[in-house]
Amino acid sequence: MTIAVKIKNLSVTLSGDVKALKDISMELPVGRSIGFIGPSGAGKTTLIRSIVGRLKPTAGSIxxxxxxxxxxxxxDQLSYMTQELSVYPDLTVKENLRYFAIMMGHTKDTNTIIEEVLNEVDMIDKADSLVKNLSGGQKQRVSLSVALIGSPRLMVLDEPTIGLDPVLRESLWKLFNKLKTRGTTLLISSHSMDEAERCDxxxxxxxxxxIAHGSPSExxxxxxxxxxEESxxxxxxxxPE
Ligand SMILES: Nc1ncnc2c1ncn2[C@@H]1O[C@H](COP(=O)(O)OP(=O)(O)OP(=O)(O)O)[C@@H](O)[C@H]1O
Ligand SMILES: [Mg+2]
Structure with missing residues (x-):
C-alpha cells in the first residue's frame, strides 16, 4: 500500500451551518510526515476528526x-492525539498508560509497553507522578506517549508540539523522523509556520x-x-475569505 489517506470531495458542515470543510480532495502517501497548516479556525481539527472517523462527512469519502x-x-492501526488534553489528571502517568493500553486490547506485558513509550518521550522519571502535577509540556508528552502505544501505522496528531520549548520540540521531531523510518505515517496539524518547514x-x-499541497521547497x-510563512x-x- 502506498496511499495512507485518500480523500475525495469531502465537505463537512457543523452545527449552526458552519461549512468547516468545503469540497477538499487529497492523497497522502505512506511513511511521510504531512503537516496540516493553517490559521485558527481554518478546519484542521475538523479534517483530522473526519480522518479518524469521529465526524461523519456531509459529502464525499475518506x-x-x-x-x-x-x-x-x-x-489498532491508527492513533489520534487530540488538541485538548485527553489523559486523566487524577491518575498517575503509568496508570493512564495502563488504562489506555488495556482499552486498546494490550492485556499482556503492559509494563514493557509503558516503559517503551515513556522512554520515547523522555518521561520515565515521571511515571509515578499524578498527571495534574505535571507541567503543560509534560502533560503534552504523556498524551503523545498514549498515541505511541501499539506502534500504530498512522499517527494523527493535533497540534502535538504546541506549548513546548524549542529543545523539546527538537527532540519530538527527532522522534517523528525515527517513527517515519519504521514506515509510520504522521499527520500533524500546526499553525506554526516554522514547524511546517520540518514536514515532508x-x-x-x-x-x-x-489552498496548496506540496513539499516545503516546492x-x-x-x-x-x-x-x-511568506508562501x-x-x-x-x-x-477575501
Ligand atoms: N463543534 C462545532 N460546532 C460548530 N462549529 C464548529 C465546531 N467545531 C469547530 N467549529 C467551527 O468550524 C471551523 C473550523 O474549526 P476547526 O476546529 O476545524 O479549526 P482549526 O483549524 O483546528 O483551528 P485551531 O487552529 O484554532 O485549532 C471554525 O469556524 C469553527 O468555529
Ligand atoms: Mg484545531
Whole structure:
C-alpha cells in the first residue's frame, strides 16, 4: 500500500451551518510526515476528526489505510492525539498508560509497553507522578506517549508540539523522523509556520479549503518566497475569505 489517506470531495458542515470543510480532495502517501497548516479556525481539527472517523462527512469519502474512515479494523492501526488534553489528571502517568493500553486490547506485558513509550518521550522519571502535577509540556508528552502505544501505522496528531520549548520540540521531531523510518505515517496539524518547514509535505488550509499541497521547497519555489510563512501569505494574497 502506498496511499495512507485518500480523500475525495469531502465537505463537512457543523452545527449552526458552519461549512468547516468545503469540497477538499487529497492523497497522502505512506511513511511521510504531512503537516496540516493553517490559521485558527481554518478546519484542521475538523479534517483530522473526519480522518479518524469521529465526524461523519456531509459529502464525499475518506479511505484510511485502504478502509473507510471509522472502520473498526483501523482501531489498532491508527492513533489520534487530540488538541485538548485527553489523559486523566487524577491518575498517575503509568496508570493512564495502563488504562489506555488495556482499552486498546494490550492485556499482556503492559509494563514493557509503558516503559517503551515513556522512554520515547523522555518521561520515565515521571511515571509515578499524578498527571495534574505535571507541567503543560509534560502533560503534552504523556498524551503523545498514549498515541505511541501499539506502534500504530498512522499517527494523527493535533497540534502535538504546541506549548513546548524549542529543545523539546527538537527532540519530538527527532522522534517523528525515527517513527517515519519504521514506515509510520504522521499527520500533524500546526499553525506554526516554522514547524511546517520540518514536514515532508504540507497541506495549506484556509477557510475550509486546501489552498496548496506540496513539499516545503516546492511551495516556496512555486511562490518565489524564502519561508513557508511568506508562501502562505502569497497564496492567500489578500483575497477575501
Ligand atoms: N463543534 C462545532 N460546532 C460548530 N462549529 C464548529 C465546531 N467545531 C469547530 N467549529 C467551527 O468550524 C471551523 C473550523 O474549526 P476547526 O476546529 O476545524 O479549526 P482549526 O483549524 O483546528 O483551528 P485551531 O487552529 O484554532 O485549532 C471554525 O469556524 C469553527 O468555529
Ligand atoms: Mg484545531
Amino acid at each position: 479511505e484510511v489505510l485502504g478502509l473507510p474512515a471509522g472502520d473498526a479494523k483501523l482501531r 509535505d504540507l497541506i495549506l488550509i484556509r477557510s475550509g479549503k486546501v 511551495l516556496k519555489k512555486q511562490t518565489g518566497t524564502k519561508t513557508i 502562505f501569505l502569497s497564496l492567500v494574497g489578500g483575497e
